[in-house]
Amino acid sequence: MSVNNITVCPHCNLNMELxxxxxxxxxxxxxNxxxxxxxxxGRAFYTNNGYQELNKFTMKKKN
Ligand SMILES: [Zn+2]
Incomplete structure (x- = not known):
C-alpha cells in the first residue's frame, strides 16, 4: 500500500513533508x-517506523 523511504511524491515530483x-x-x-x-x-507514504506502528493496529483483531 505504500513505498518506504520515498521522500519525493512520484505523482507530483515534489518534496514531501515528514x-x-x-x-x-x-x-x-x-x-496518526x-x-x-x-x-x-496529499498522498501519505508511511515510513518504516510509521508502517510498523500501523501494523500493530491493523493486525489487531477484535475480540
Ligand atoms: Zn503528490
Whole structure:
C-alpha cells in the first residue's frame, strides 16, 4: 500500500513533508503515523517506523 523511504511524491515530483498522518480504515481513523505527505496531492507514504506502528493496529483483531 505504500513505498518506504520515498521522500519525493512520484505523482507530483515534489518534496514531501515528514509528519504524522492519519490512517483511516473502514471510515474510522485508527491513529496518526509517521509518514511523508505530499503537499500537493496529499498522498501519505508511511515510513518504516510509521508502517510498523500501523501494523500493530491493523493486525489487531477484535475480540
Ligand atoms: Zn503528490
Amino acid at each position: 509528519k504524522m498522518a492519519p490512517f483511516e480504515r473502514d471510515g474510522v481513523i485508527i491513529g 503515523f509517521e509518514a511523508y505527505v505530499c503537499p500537493n496531492c
